[in-house]
Amino acid sequence: MRNSRFPPLSKSWEDVESEMKAAHRDDMPWCDARNLKPAYFAGEDLLAVANNAYNMYLAENAIFSRTAYPSLGQYENDVVDMMLALLSAPEGAAGSVSGGGTESIIMSVKTAREWARENRPTAGTPEIIVPHTAHPAFDKAGHMLGLKVVRMAKSPGWRADVAAMAAAVGDNTIMIMGSAPPYPYGETDPIEDIAAIARAHGLWMHVDGCIGGCILPFMRRLGEPVPEFDFAVPGVMSMSVDLHKFGYANKGISLVLLHDKALEAHQHTSFGDWPAGVYSTANITGSRSGGPLASAWAVMNYLGEEGYLRIFSAQRDIKRRLMAGVEEIDGLEIIARPHALHFYFTARDFDIFAVETGMAAKGWSATRAEQPDSIMLWVNMSHQEEVENYLRDLRAVVADVRAGRIEAATDSVVYVT
Ligand SMILES: Cc1ncc(COP(=O)(O)O)c(C=O)c1O
Known part of the structure; x- marks a missing residue:
C-alpha cells in the first residue's frame, strides 16, 4: 500500500513504534532458523557487540573521521591494517572504507580506469574482462564509469573460463578480475591463472573478495583446500572485502584494498576550489554514519582470530552435514566445490523448483538460482539445531515431487531489490 501523504500532525513515539511493529510483523525474521537465504548470524553475543558499538557511533558523521572524530579515523586504520595482514598484502599496501561491496567494486574499477589512463592508455573505450559469475556490480561500475564490461559466456567446471578470458584481451582491455568466491556456485575462481593473464598483458588485476576476504583465510587455517586468492598472488592490485558479510559488522561497511599506497591517488576525488575548503574523499559517499565502522572494529576485536576460527569451524560443520545429507538423497546433486558457507544443489531428473515450492510450504525459505x-542454501549459526529437520523434510518433499504430488508454484527466479 502506498501512503505518500506527509502527516500534518505530530505523533507520539509509542504510536509510531506500534505502527512500525505492525508493519514489521509480516517481514521474514532475518535470522530465523528456517531462513536459509543470505544472513550473517553467528551468535547473540556477537550481535550485541556489533549493535552496541554501532549505537555508540550512530550519529557521528564518518566523513569527519580525520578531523572531529579521531577515534573513527583510528578504527579505519586498524580494520584496514588487520585485513591487509590477513590477506598477505605487501609492505606499503593501503586501503579505505566504503559503504558496501558494490561501492568497493565501483571504486576499484574507477581506480583502475585512472591508473590505465597513465599506464595503459587505450584508443577506444576501455574494457574490463569478467568471468560469467562476476557480481553485477561490475556492470554497474562499467555503466557509471563509461567502460565496456566483457563478460564471459560460461563457467566451465563452475569456475572462470580462463582460456576465454585470455582470448578476450585486446588493445582496449585495462582490467581483469576473479572472485573469491563468486556468489553463483561459490567456488573460488583460479585467481593465479587470471593474474598470470594480467601480468602478461600489463592489466589491472582485481580480486572480488566481498564474500571470501574475511572467511577464506580462516577456512584455510581450518584445513579447507582454499586456492591462492589474495595479495600473495603476484599481480593482484586491488581487492574488495566486505566486513558487513563474514566480518559480522552491521550493514554498511566494506573495504577497498590496494597493493600500493601510491595507487590511492587514482582512487581519491579532491576538489579545491570550494568556498568551504578542500573536499577530498576516497569513495562515493559523502556523509555516512560512523556506526558500521565502529561495529566492524568492535566485532574484530571481540572475536580475534580465535573467535573467527571458532564460528567458521562451527558453521563449516553445519554446511558439511547439510551437503552430505543432500548428496545422500537420490537424484540430488551438489554443484561445484563451495569454499564459503553457501552452496547450491540441483536435481538430475525432476524439477528442483518443485522441491523449493514443497520446502517453502513446510516453512523453509531458500533461494532459487539458474544455470x-x-x-542455494546459505548457512549460519541459527541452523545448528535444524540440519536433521531440514533433511527429513527434504527427503519427504523429493519423494512427493517424484510421485507428482508437488509442482513448482512458479518457474521464476528473481534477484532484485
Ligand atoms: C561476490 C560478491 N561481490 C559483491 C557483492 C556486492 O556486495 P553488496 O551487496 O554489499 O554491495 C556481493 C553481494 O552479495 C557478492 O556476493
Whole structure:
C-alpha cells in the first residue's frame, strides 16, 4: 500500500513504534532458523557487540573521521591494517572504507580506469574482462564509469573460463578480475591463472573478495583446500572485502584494498576550489554514519582470530552435514566445490523448483538460482539445531515431487531489490 501523504500532525513515539511493529510483523525474521537465504548470524553475543558499538557511533558523521572524530579515523586504520595482514598484502599496501561491496567494486574499477589512463592508455573505450559469475556490480561500475564490461559466456567446471578470458584481451582491455568466491556456485575462481593473464598483458588485476576476504583465510587455517586468492598472488592490485558479510559488522561497511599506497591517488576525488575548503574523499559517499565502522572494529576485536576460527569451524560443520545429507538423497546433486558457507544443489531428473515450492510450504525459505536450475542454501549459526529437520523434510518433499504430488508454484527466479 502506498501512503505518500506527509502527516500534518505530530505523533507520539509509542504510536509510531506500534505502527512500525505492525508493519514489521509480516517481514521474514532475518535470522530465523528456517531462513536459509543470505544472513550473517553467528551468535547473540556477537550481535550485541556489533549493535552496541554501532549505537555508540550512530550519529557521528564518518566523513569527519580525520578531523572531529579521531577515534573513527583510528578504527579505519586498524580494520584496514588487520585485513591487509590477513590477506598477505605487501609492505606499503593501503586501503579505505566504503559503504558496501558494490561501492568497493565501483571504486576499484574507477581506480583502475585512472591508473590505465597513465599506464595503459587505450584508443577506444576501455574494457574490463569478467568471468560469467562476476557480481553485477561490475556492470554497474562499467555503466557509471563509461567502460565496456566483457563478460564471459560460461563457467566451465563452475569456475572462470580462463582460456576465454585470455582470448578476450585486446588493445582496449585495462582490467581483469576473479572472485573469491563468486556468489553463483561459490567456488573460488583460479585467481593465479587470471593474474598470470594480467601480468602478461600489463592489466589491472582485481580480486572480488566481498564474500571470501574475511572467511577464506580462516577456512584455510581450518584445513579447507582454499586456492591462492589474495595479495600473495603476484599481480593482484586491488581487492574488495566486505566486513558487513563474514566480518559480522552491521550493514554498511566494506573495504577497498590496494597493493600500493601510491595507487590511492587514482582512487581519491579532491576538489579545491570550494568556498568551504578542500573536499577530498576516497569513495562515493559523502556523509555516512560512523556506526558500521565502529561495529566492524568492535566485532574484530571481540572475536580475534580465535573467535573467527571458532564460528567458521562451527558453521563449516553445519554446511558439511547439510551437503552430505543432500548428496545422500537420490537424484540430488551438489554443484561445484563451495569454499564459503553457501552452496547450491540441483536435481538430475525432476524439477528442483518443485522441491523449493514443497520446502517453502513446510516453512523453509531458500533461494532459487539458474544455470542450472538449483536451490542455494546459505548457512549460519541459527541452523545448528535444524540440519536433521531440514533433511527429513527434504527427503519427504523429493519423494512427493517424484510421485507428482508437488509442482513448482512458479518457474521464476528473481534477484532484485
Ligand atoms: C561476490 C560478491 N561481490 C559483491 C557483492 C556486492 O556486495 P553488496 O551487496 O554489499 O554491495 C556481493 C553481494 O552479495 C557478492 O556476493
